[in-house]
Amino acid sequence: MRQLPLRSTFVTATALLLGVGGTVLSTAVAQPVARPGAQPVAQPADRPVDRLADSRGLYAPSALVLTVGEGERPAATVAERAVTLSCAPRATGTHPAPEDACRELAAAGGDPGALPSALPQTLCTREYAPVTVTADGVWRGERVTWSGTYNNGCEMAATLGVVFSF
Structure with missing residues (x-):
């Protein structure tokens, strides 16, 4: 497995979005950079929807x-x-x-x-x-x-x- 250099997500996203010479690339997608020793954070697959909170703005x-x-x-x-x-x-x-x-x-x-x-x-x-x-x-x-x-x-x-x- 190849180690990625340590850079913040923001710097990586900015570099991807601006590309070379400041030209905006429409297909760029920012992805978090792997950090040595970092453990992946578990994301809940299904979060309950708070229907009351959603309806307040309607x-x-x-x-x-x-x-x-x-x-x-x-x-x-x-x-x-x-x-x-x-x-x-x-x-x-x-x-x-x-x-x-x-x-x-x-x-x-x-x-x-x-x-x-x-x-x-x-x-x-x-x-x-x-x-x-x-x-x-x-x-x-x-x-x-x-x-x-x-x-x-x-x-x-x-x-x-x-x-x-x-």
Whole structure:
């Protein structure tokens, strides 16, 4: 049996992959180099599959950036407040009430424009100080880009509930 020179797997792999003159060889395969006196490590033939761990990564993402700013148009409005809201696999983010906001968005199918409005039951002044809100991100894997403009902060809060209460 021929003895191989002592070199690390990394050096051997690099030499095989780069070849002569730095040219990448597409068929090169790095193999560990035998060391004198080293015993082979037994690898289990069949390892049990942790199905719970595998299924944790299988969800469509739901993560949004929500903004609130004074102004009439989204393009001309400077965001005064912004939060992040992630609803899958669990409610997190910088939103002050992520669980409640995720629950309301889920009931609306992820569409901020379909949030249940309490405006008919809310008394707001007739002050005109336009507020524009935006939601950008993904909901259950689908791209979301939404904006809405309201006459004032009271109308916005009554219309959008917990989701834009920050």
